[in-house]
Amino acid sequence: MSVRKLMNKIRKILIEGFRGANAPLELKFGKRNSSMAIYGDNGGGKSTITDAIEWYFADRIKYLWKEDCQKDCLRNTKFPKDRDSIVSLEFSNAGLSSEKTLTPALRGRFSNSDDTFKKYIKQSNKERLFLRYNDILRFILKTKGEKRSELLEIIGFGQLDETRAILVKSCNELEKDSRFKEVRNRIDEIDSYFLEEFGEVISDDMTLFQKVDELLRPLKLENKVIDKSSYEKAIDELKTKTDIEKLEKISKLSDLKKELNKLTKKLEKPEEITDFLKDYEELIKNKDKIKKKDLILLLEKGRKLIEEKFVGVNICPLCLNRIDSCLVIEQLVERINELEDLNKELQEVKSEKTEALQNISAIKQAVIKSEEKILKDDEDFESLSEKLTSLKQTLDKNHSNIETGFSKFIDLQIDSESLEESFNPIKLEVTEITPIIDKKISDLSGDEEQKKRYDIHEKITYMKKTYDDNEKMKKELEIFERQYKTLSEIKERFVKKQAKVLEAVLNAISGDIDVFYRIINPQEGVKNIRLELIGEDGIEFKYVFHGKESHPPLKYLSESHLNCLGICLFLSSVKLFNKENKFLILDDVITSFDKDHRMPFLRLLQEHFADYQILLFTHERFWYELINKEMKEFSWSFNDVSWSIGDGIQLETSVVGIKERIQQKIDRGELELGNDLRKLLEHILKDICYNLKAKVEFCYNDSNEKRMSGELLSALRSRLNKQKCDIRDSSAIKRIETTKWLTSYTSHDSPPLESKGDILQVRKDIEVFENLFLCPECNKYTSLEYADSAGKKVKCRCGNKEISWAFA
Amino acid sequence: MSRQIISSGEEVVNEFFNEVYQDDTLDKKIRELLYQLYKKGKLNTKQIRKKLEEQRKDECEETHE
Numbered sequence: 107m108s109v110r111k112l113m114n115k116i117r118k119i120l121i122e123g124f125r126g127a128n129a130p131l132e133l134k135f136g137k138r139n140s141s142m143a144i145y146g147d148n149g150g151g152k153s154t155i156t157d158a159i160e161w162y163f164a165d166r167i168k169y170l171w172k173e174d175c176q177k178d179c180l181r182n183t184k185f186p187k188d189r190d191s192i193v194s195l196e197f198s199n200a201g202l203s204s205e206k207t208l209t210p211a212l213r214g215r216f217s218n219s220d221d222t223f224k225k226y227i228k229q230s231n232k233e234r235l236f237l238r239y240n241d242i243l244r245f246i247l248k249t250k251g252e253k254r255s256e257l258l259e260i261i262g263f264g265q266l267d268e269t270r271a272i273l274v275k276s277c278n279e280l281e282k283d284s285r286f287k288e289v290r291n292r293i294d295e296i297d298s299y300f301l302e303e304f305g306e307v308i309s310d311d312m313t314l315f316q317k318v319d320e321l322l323r324p325l326k327l328e329n330k331v332i333d334k335s336s337y338e339k340a341i342d343e344l345k346t347k348t349d350i351e352k353l354e355k356i357s358k359l360s361d362l363k364k365e366l367n368k369l370t371k372k373l374e375k376p377e378e379i380t381d382f383l384k385d386y387e388e389l390i391k392n393k394d395k396i397k398k399k400d401l402i403l404l405l406e407k408g409r410k411l412i413e414e415k416f417v418g419v420n421i422c423p424l425c426l427n428r429i430d431s432c433l434v435i436e437q438l439v440e441r442i443n444e445l446e447d448l449n450k451e452l453q454e455v456k457s458e459k460t461e462a463l464q465n466i467s468a469i470k471q472a473v474i475k476s477e478e479k480i481l482k483d484d485e486d487f488e489s490l491s492e493k494l495t496s497l498k499q500t501l502d503k504n505h506s507n508i509e510t511g512f513s514k515f516i517d518l519q520i521d522s523e524s525l526e527e528s529f530n531p532i533k534l535e536v537t538e539i540t541p542i543i544d545k546k547i548s549d550l551s552g553d554e555e556q557k558k559r560y561d562i563h564e565k566i567t568y569m570k571k572t573y574d575d576n577e578k579m580k581k582e583l584e585i586f587e588r589q590y591k592t593l594s595e596i597k598e599r600f601v602k603k604q605a606k607v608l609e610a611v612l613n614a615i616s617g618d619i620d621v622f623y624r625i626i627n628p629q630e631g632v633k634n635i636r637l638e639l640i641g642e643d644g645i646e647f648k649y650v651f652h653g654k655e656s657h658p659p660l661k662y663l664s665e666s667h668l669n670c671l672g673i674c675l676f677l678s679s680v681k682l683f684n685k686e687n688k689f690l691i692l693d694d695v696i697t698s699f700d701k702d703h704r705m706p707f708l709r710l711l712q713e714h715f716a717d718y719q720i721l722l723f724t725h726e727r728f729w730y731e732l733i734n735k736e737m738k739e740f741s742w743s744f745n746d747v748s749w750s751i752g753d754g755i756q757l758e759t760s761v762v763g764i765k766e767r768i769q770q771k772i773d774r775g776e777l778e779l780g781n782d783l784r785k786l787l788e789h790i791l792k793d794i795c796y797n798l799k800a801k802v803e804f805c806y807n808d809s810n811e812k813r814m815s816g817e818l819l820s821a822l823r824s825r826l827n828k829q830k831c832d833i834r835d836s837s838a839i840k841r842i843e844t845t846k847w848l849t850s851y852t853s854h855d856s857p858p859l860e861s862k863g864d865i866l867q868v869r870k871d872i873e874v875f876e877n878l879f880l881c882p883e884c885n886k887y888t889s890l891e892y893a894d895s896a897g898k899k900v901k902c903r904c905g906n907k908e909i910s911w912a913f914a
Numbered sequence: 915m916s917r918q919i920i921s922s923g924e925e926v927v928n929e930f931f932n933e934v935y936q937d938d939t940l941d942k943k944i945r946e947l948l949y950q951l952y953k954k955g956k957l958n959t960k961q962i963r964k965k966l967e968e969q970r971k972d973e974c975e976e977t978h979e
Contacts, residue, residue: 258923265923269930269957276962578974585970592944593966596934607926 113688114226115139115719117203118196121158121755123185124208126151128754130192131747138741139198139689141720145730146747151755152723156236156693158193162206163230165214169240169414177212182754202226226686233684234676236691240414242672246659247413247435249442250644257637257645263611266604273597280593284464286586289579295368296576303569314573321562337570344563352550355481356560359550360568362479363543366536369472372465373529379504380522382462385455390515399452402445409438432668436660459512463505470501486542493535500528605639611682612637612645618678619671625710626670626703632663635671647671666700673707677715689719696729704729708736716740738766764789772865779865783872784815787845790876791818797879797889798900800825819843830912833878842875881907927952943969 118134121127133155135142146152157167161180170179181191190207197203204218216223245256258267280286300307308314311334319331322340329340345353411423412431422429473494480487504520511518551557616636623635631652640646648657656662659671673695680690696704711720720742724730734744746758764786771779792813795802800821802813819842826834833839845868879887881902888909892901900911921929934940935949947965951957 263923263926265927269927272957272959272962275959276966279959279963280966582970582974585973588941589944589966589970592941595940596945596948599934600930603926603930607921 112199113684114202114686115198115689116195116721117198118194119155119158120192120194120205121154123182123189123191124154124161124180124193125157125182126154126749126755127158128182128184128752129756131155131755131757133745133757135719135743139719140741140743141718141722141737142743142745143722143724143730143733143737144745144747145724145727146749146755148725149749150725150747151749152725152747153238153693154755155721155723156238156691159195159236159691161208161214162193162195163227163235169238180208180212181210184751184754229686233687234679235684235687235689236693237673237676237695238693239695239697242669242676242695243665244413244672245675246647246668246672247409247439249439249446250640250646250658251446253637254639254643254645258608263604263608266607270597270600270604273593273600277590277593277597280586280590282460283586286583286590287464289583289586293576293579293583295371296572296579299572303565308569308573308576314570317569318566321566325559325562341563341566344559344566348559348563349556353560353563356547356550357564357567358479358481359543359547360564362476362481363540364568365472365476365479366540369469369476370533370536372469372472373533375465376522376526376529378465379462380525382455382458383518383520383522383525385458386512386518389451389455390517398445399448402442402449405438405442405445409435409442412438432660432665439658439660456512459508463508466501466505466508470498470505473498473501486546487539490535490539493532497528497532601642609639612639615675615678615682618681619674622674622677622710622714623671625713626674626706627667628706632667635674666703669695669699670703677710680718681714688717689721690715691721691723693723694725696724697726704732705736708733712737712740768869772862772869775862777862777865783845783865783868787842787872788813788815788818790872791815791822793887794876794879795822795825797887797891798822798825799890830910832910836878838871838874838878841871845871845875879907879909883907 116135117137117139118132120130120132122130131154133142133144144152144155157170160167166176167180170176185191187210190209192205192207194205195203201220202218202223204216204223206214206216208214216227245253248256255267258264297307304317306313308317315331315333315337318337318340322331322344325344327340327343329336329343331337331340408423411417412429412435415421415431417423417426420428420431422434477491477494480491504525507518507520547560548557551560613636616638619637620633620635623632633650635647635649637645638648646657647659648655649659650656651662659668663671673692677690684690696707699707722733724733730744733742738744747755748758749755764782768779768782768786771782794800795818800818801824802817802821805813823834823839825831826839881888881904883906884902884904886903888900888902888907890900892903892905893899893911893913894901894908895913898911898913899908901908931949931952934945937945944966947969948957948962951961951965
């Protein structure tokens with residue numbers, strides 16, 4: 107029976123002396139490893155928790171490492187310089203719990219040295235555990251090539267791309283191997299020679315010796331050639347009847363003739379060089395286009411800086427003017443894609459350049475070989491020598507011009523027609539010198555009998571040497587071709603396998619993204635969102651937008667919808683690829699969501715991530731309270747964090763869920779409830795004042811949130827008096843004055859409320875006071891939103907609760 | 915939503931070279947060469963080039979001896 111592996115959840119986090127945390131910050135998740143929402147103001151240190159977890163697993167914090175501050179910024183600046191900073195994680199799987207310390211010398215070390223733990227850290231490092239606000243759009247705004255690379259990295263398929271690149275490169279290298287090409291050309295040359303001289307290609311020993319025997323037959327030698335041994339005997343016999351010195355001269359002249367013949371053939375194919383020259387001329391016609399090539403780095407960097415909001419939101423990092431980031435990024439991506447295409451074109455011409463240079467070198471080699479065969483001190487060859495030297499110089503100059511000019515993308519100073527013309531003098535010279543060489547050979551050969559013998563000896567020797575060469579070449583070619591065929595087959599199989607597994611992954615991930623996106627954005631015009639392979643090197647989001655197939659996302663989706671897509675991608679990746687951990691952190695990612703999409707997002711978490719432990723951070727109070735209402739029945743816990751210079755980030759008792767916590771403390775017999783009761787009263791007063799529009803003094807931002815109950819109660823009473831509300835003189839309101847004083851007194855370093863009786867009374871007073879305004883049916887306060895001016899009443903949402911209200 | 919098992923990149927590459935190694939339709943010397951390089955963690959362009967060259971040289975010499 108297979109045992110399903112239990113994935114890991116967090117039981118406790120302890121952070122001390124790390125980033126924003128100076129004094130110990132402890133987050134406990136209980137035995138149920140429950141999910142947690144954390145509220146904190148901007149700059150309140152929430153991200154310290156994400157930073158700590160990232161560093162714990164990855165030994166770095168990616169966004170800080172990019173900014174080049176790295177380890178220097180890990181330790182809290184107020185933390186004692188001689189103590190180790192601590193990030194400690196306790197997990198549901200106790201064997202994987204560990205403390206990680208950061209020494210003053212910035213060395214990180216785990217207390218758990220178990221091999222299982224090391225494997226766990228390695229695997230966790232590949233998983234998608236957290237999403238920060240700044241990272242949501244990063245993937246979506248990348249080019250299709252970058253998307254492919256990043257996705258492969260996310261899903262641990264980076265090794266596939268590396269292997270594919272190795273196989274593709276090895277195959278290309280083998281195909282373009284200069285020796286491979288040389289061998290093929292040489293075999294073609296030899297076959298042509300055999301066909302021309304003997305009317306057929308000599309491809310086996312039997313044919314060779316048969317041809318040799320035929321050549322020797324007119325000389326009526328004693329030895330008949332049928333195999334290697336008889337061949338050697340016949341050649342020895344021929345040599346004894348021949349003048350060797352003359353023979354060598356003749357041999358050299360014959361070689362010269364053949365080398366010149368080869369050279370001429372190479373010169374007959376100038377297109378192997380001029381094709382490159384023409385394509386290059388075409389490419390540099392638009393010099394601006396070439397210059398733009400270098401812009402790709404700048405555009406890439408610019409795009410990244412805008413994405414990272416390096417100098418601020420919607421601000422250009424170069425000119426510091428305000429810009430529409432999404433639009434600019436879209437334009438940048440288009441330009442980058444265009445430049446990538448240009449780069450491909452350049453690579454093709456570069457490859458042609460390599461071939462052209464190889465051809466020039468091959469011609470030069472043929473020139474050098476011809477020079478070696480020229481008879482010394484023979485003035486008949488002076489002109490040939492000069493022309494060969496001149497051609498060699500021209501070739502050297504062209505080689506150098508191509509190398510230098512190409513590297514600077516300037517004119518190569520080589521005209522295709524002039525290049526072809528520069529080959530003409532040597533071709534003409536070869537035509538003229540060939541009959542002279544023939545005559546010299548003829549003169550050296552002496553009488554007809556000798557001449558015949560020299561010719562035959564020469565022909566046989568050359569034929570045998572060529573045949574031996576050919577056999578070697580053919581064997582080498584066969585090996586080359588076998589290697590190339592097998593390597594290509596393996597490469598093709600790998601490419602297909604990679605595409606198949608990648609497609610399977612994309613299908614799986616796309617299914618989730620589409621479902622998640624449509625839960626958050628119901629009844630909107632975007633459907634069938636999926637990630638698809640684009641060619642061999644790209645991946646892109648595609649979708650149906652109001653019935654029309656579209657891509658990329660930037661084309662039609664708003665920033666809020668793009669963010670939503672980014673979150674859906676992250677959540678899909680979590681489901682599909684996380685194998686060790688069943689927790690995830692969403693660090694202030696909902697900020698850019700439209701309010702309409704927040705509730706559906708919580709429903710998505712309830713429906714599809716109920717078995718996950720989620721840490722959700724936010725700096726929006728309203729959103730935080732909404733999470734409480736929606737998620738508390740799913741055993742979520744709630745914590746506020748705040749930051750002070752002395753202690754750094756610290757937990758505060760959250761007002762969210764405070765009634766339940768007070769009851770739990772009372773049940774446990776705890777008497778330190780002054781602070782909780784004060785917070786509860788403030789919270790209730792805020793809600794009542796808000797609903798009845800009780801006026802208080804204007805305060806900016808956070809100060810508005812931190813009003814004391816005295817100020818709020820005074821504003822409420824004033825409002826009730828003004829509107830002649832019938833409950834303005836109720837005893838519950840009068841009693842709350844005492845309660846306000848008592849909770850305030852006991853919550854500021856004073857002795858606690860002394861008895862359980864006192865505590866219960868205070869809580870009851872608050873409850874009675876709240877019930878003056880709160881409807882037990884709909885659980886909503888009476889609000890001016892439901893004012894009944896004709897009936898002079900202010901009601902709750904369902905209308906069951908009402909208070910009198912004298913409208914002006 | 916049905917969930918499927920996604921193999922890791924390492925698993926896919928492992929499986930691929932094992933398949934190649936056992937495939938008799940492919941040239942034995944090349945599949946062995948690639949398999950050995952992969953197993954030794956030396957599968958890179960430079961090593962493949964070097965090993966192929968050695969293989970050509972050895973085979974050519976064997977033939978001409």
